[in-house]
Amino acid sequence: MTWMAVAGGYEVTLRRGAVVCRNSAGEELRSVPRTVRGDPVVTGLEQLAEWLEQHGRDCRADVERWMIRSLPIPTITLAEVWADEAWRRAHRPRGRRPERGRQLGPRRRGLPARRRRQRRRRGQP
Template sequence: MAKAKKKVDAARADVPVSEDGAFWIEADKGYSIALIEGKLQSRNPKGAALASVPKWLKDSEQAQQLISLGEWLDEHEKQSRDTIEAWMLRSLPVPRSVLVAIWQDPSWKSILTNAVVCSVTGEKLNQQESGFLREVDAKKGAGVIDLDGETQWLKSDSIAIPHPILLDELDDFRALTIELSFQQSLDQLFRQTWKPTKEQLKGNAVEDFRNGKFEALTHALSLCRRLGYRVSGGSACSPVWENGRLTEGRFWVGAEYPEAETYTWDLIFTDDR
């Protein structure tokens, strides 16, 4: 992969950037190729874009290098997104120096842009200093647009991306997102959330999601795998961090014959892992 990237970098240095912002690399027979939005594209010798890449061209060494680079970039974007989402789900303090470093990377920057962030004072979220992340500067701090539509620079040593359930002004942030036409790459403000009732706070189980029907248990298990949940003892399992304490959420999906229909049952939280 490193060799492929070096060769592509060397090639792109000699190729002008086109109007679409792509770096077109000269290939055999007068054709040219480029990686656009993660996909291999080609142009014929006259410069016309082709609907599909000819097989002989797609199988060439240059094209395979670009395809490998695209796969690497896709994986890099996924890892960046997973990391930022983990920070948000746990509302973890992130050193501002880390934000300064990763802001230079287009993948990290695109996911972080417009995320609602706040200062961290001690170990607590300081929501008096919060807003939509728009810029990160080593000297100025984290530049945000606050709820008044004004620019602030957060200068605390650590910055957090709060889980939406913790945002005191969640509705106001949602409204301002629409008003300013901000797009969030990170699933934060409009993420579905639930607050426990007084009765639910007394126990460790939630009954609201009972009786979800699957025609076959295999369908439920496939969905769990696709969403990234481990299944154990008939339950989909997920680690849950709250106030620095780790518990496990377990949602019953069934443990009968794989071909038999199944119904969901309680969502429970337990320390027994």
């Protein structure tokens, strides 16, 4: 998000769900000054941060409900919601991922034990 000018020569922006303020010299402040807190721009950013947080919770709850109920999700629905970062985050797997450059072995790929044994006999990984 870009910096927006407010009263007193300050500028504010929204970063990671919090309003961040900087002075006219461009130095970021630890907190938003009291003189700026009542500004409509700051109030709007705080409301936006609250809405984004609630939206993220709603997205995660919807995805969890889809998974628990094993509901079929139409591809067009996924394509439409994928543009939204909150939906993308909710759909990402929560499990561990392999380190960069490492491949998952057959057991971790979910191959049945019989197929793993067959592959070992043939000398395949």
